[in-house]
Amino acid sequence: MKLKIDGKEQVINIDTKKYKKLKEVLRLVEFHYLFPSRVIRTVEVKGKPVPPDMLDFIENVSEINIITDSTANFIKKHIELSVIALDSMENAVEAVIESFDTSSDLARLHLNYITDSILKTVEIVEKGSNFLPLLEDSEEAVVNIEEKILKLNELEDKEEIIKFLKEELLEGVEKWKEFLLRLLMTMENSSRETH
Numbered sequence: 001m002k003l004k005i006d007g008k009e010q011v012i013n014i015d016t017k018k019y020k021k022l023k024e025v026l027r028l029v030e031f032h033y034l035f036p037s038r039v040i041r042t043v044e045v046k047g048k049p050v051p052p053d054m055l056d057f058i059e060n061v062s063e064i065n066i067i068t069d070s071t072a073n074f075i076k077k078h079i080e081l082s083v084i085a086l087d088s089m090e091n092a093v094e095a096v097i098e099s100f101d102t103s104s105d106l107a108r109l110h111l112n113y114i115t116d117s118i119l120k121t122v123e124i125v126e127k128g129s130n131f132l133p134l135l136e137d138s139e140e141a142v143v144n145i146e147e148k149i150l151k152l153n154e155l156e157d158k159e160e161i162i163k164f165l166k167e168e169l170l171e172g173v174e175k176w177k178e179f180l181l182r183l184l185m186t187m188e189n190s191s192r193e194t195h
Contacts, residue, residue, distance in 0.1 A: 004065040022055045034068055041069040075128035076187050079180055082121035086177040093165045100158055115149050133186040141179040148172035
């Protein structure tokens with residue numbers, strides 16, 4: 001099979017009878033031909049990005065151009081997005097506290113969204129650890145925020161949850177965000193040193 005990767009035609013060995021969907025083919029290309037140094041950023045047809053949900057409707061793969069990015073740069077962008085998400089955490093916690101007054105179930109649902117969001121930022125750091133600079137307190141930072149989430153998940157009483165959210169979780173999120181910002185700064189400084 002011939003595919004364009006970053007504008008250059010490449011011959012890729014993939015069993016097209018076994019892997020019929022383009023998304024499957026792209027995963028294989030990323031894993032077997034690009035990883036670990038590069039990742040797929042987007043797929044274009046005639047210079048225009050194709051939304052992920054439309055990929056499987058492309059019939060002629062010779063029309064596509066797979067645009068890649070360095071793995072470190074990709075992870076850096078995800079960490080930047082994580083910091084933006086963490087910036088809104090105080091408002092999200094306030095919304096949870098307010099929703100406890102109307103519906104405990106709704107508040108717990110919002111709480112699940114918050115904890116999932118925080119854990120997603122941890123997952124980004126853990127999965128990208130091979131491509132990230134090593135900071136002395138990396139492991140400690142991950143453990144601290146994970147412990148906050150575990151403790152929150154153990155709480156049952158509404159008042160205890162609200163107290164924990166206000167006193168401990170927001171402080172933990174702020175420290176985690178500070179760690180991510182230091183990580184980004186270190187990445188920025190190291191990229192300047194190598195260029």
